[in-house]
Amino acid sequence: MLSIQKVNIATLYNRNEEYKSCNRETDREDRSKIQKFKEILHQNIIPINELLHLAWSGVPSELRSTVWRLLLKYQSPNRDANFAIIERKRNMYFEMCDIYFAKNQQYDEREKKILKQISEDVKRTIPDSSVFRNPQIQTLLERILFIWNIRNPACGYVQGMNDIVTPFLIVFLSDYVDIDTTKLQFTNEKQLDHLDQRLIRQVEADSYWCLCKLLESVLDNYTNSQPGLVRFYNKFKEILSALDKKLYEHLTTSLSMELYAFIFKWSTCMLLRMFQFEVGLRLFDTLLAEEQNYFELCLFIIISILMKFSLKIQKLQYDEIMILLEKLPTREWSESDLSLCLSEAYAYQRIFSKK
Numbered sequence: 399m400l401s402i403q404k405v406n407i408a409t410l411y412n413r414n415e416e417y418k419s420c421n422r423e424t425d426r427e428d429r430s431k432i433q434k435f436k437e438i439l440h441q442n443i444i445p446i447n448e449l450l451h452l453a454w455s456g457v458p459s460e461l462r463s464t465v466w467r468l469l470l471k472y473q474s475p476n477r478d479a480n481f482a483i484i485e486r487k488r489n490m491y492f493e494m495c496d497i498y499f500a501k502n503q504q505y506d507e508r509e510k511k512i513l514k515q516i517s518e519d520v521k522r523t524i525p526d527s528s529v530f531r532n533p534q535i536q537t538l539l540e541r542i543l544f545i546w547n548i549r550n551p552a553c554g555y556v557q558g559m560n561d562i563v564t565p566f567l568i569v570f571l572s573d574y575v576d577i578d579t580t581k582l583q584f585t586n587e588k589q590l591d592h593l594d595q596r597l598i599r600q601v602e603a604d605s606y607w608c609l610c611k612l613l614e615s616v617l618d619n620y621t622n623s624q625p626g627l628v629r630f631y632n633k634f635k636e637i638l639s640a641l642d643k644k645l646y647e648h649l650t651t652s653l654s655m656e657l658y659a660f661i662f663k664w665s666t667c668m669l670l671r672m673f674q675f676e677v678g679l680r681l682f683d684t685l686l687a688e689e690q691n692y693f694e695l696c697l698f699i700i701i702s703i704l705m706k707f708s709l710k711i712q713k714l715q716y717d718e719i720m721i722l723l724e725k726l727p728t729r730e731w732s733e734s735d736l737s738l739c740l741s742e743a744y745a746y747q748r749i750f751s752k753k
Contacts, residue, residue, distance in 0.1 A: 450689065620666075
């Protein structure tokens with residue numbers, strides 16, 4: 399991770415009106431880093447702290463499924479016990495599917511309403527992707543989200559959760575079929591048709607449990623009145639004001655802007671809609687490596703992004719800013735751009751965690 403003692407905050411701030419994107423040629427997986435991951439993963443008792451430290455700056459795509467399960471504590475670091483633990487969790491999920499999706503299952507009116515909303519949201523999930531247009535993938539995504547809704551009555555299903563589960567589905571499915579993560583297309587869609595249904599069910603179960611693990615510490619973002627998001631937004635205003643007073647005053651005093659709607663939109667999907675999908679996978683490497691602090695890091699990532707466009711925003715009026723925030727240039731960022739932003743966000747986080 400970045401050492402805060404070596405960071406000069408003045409050098410982090412983007413002083414250009416237009417942020418200059420990094421060279422995409424640097425987005426290549428380092429063979430020595432892959433070897434370090436393999437050395438850790440091949441130990442009988444996997445040293446999780448070492449894995450967390452290494453994963454923070456990105457996980458090789460070929461090892462991502464295993465590393466993510468470990469970071470979320472879904473997979474045991476004890477290799478001898480791992481298979482039995484995962485099998486038990488998968489079987490628990492299969493039993494829930496049998497209960498909630500039994501043949502001739504009768505749902506009450508509330509459940510029908512939620513199931514309809516989930517079905518509509520699933521159809522809107524990355525609609526230009528052949529993976530998420532596939533009926534089989536849509537069906538298992540509906541099951542994951544509906545079972546989450548049933549098992550978490552305090553918050554239930556909330557829009558944005560459909561986005562959060564997509565990285566898990568793609569990463570775990572990629573162990574068995576070839577997926578172009580840049581275009582989010584099957585290299586050969588027939589691979590899925592010929593894939594053993596047992597493996598597809600395992601992908602579904604693992605995606606469900608990883609979603610549960612990720613959301614368990616932020617459930618108050620999704621309950622009535624969203625107290626977690628309210629705290630998040632208040633802290634966002636406080637820190638943005640301290641780091642970039644001119645930007646904050648332009649937004650809040652000069653233009654009387656309320657950014658809560660954008661903060662809600664970005665944070666409820668863990669910032670995934672701000673980036674291309676492949677860059678979003680790299681984002682999840684770091685968020686999962688943050689353990690219980692990942693949502694706080696999201697706050698500083700948002701602030702770091704806004705500060706990159708600070709000088710531009712300060713020249714814009716209300717409607718122009720709304721248009722910019724609706725379609726941030728971050729959608730064109732490379733993994734290198736994100737890595738720089740994460741380093742900045744981490745530096746800001748370390749400064750304010752000491753106050």
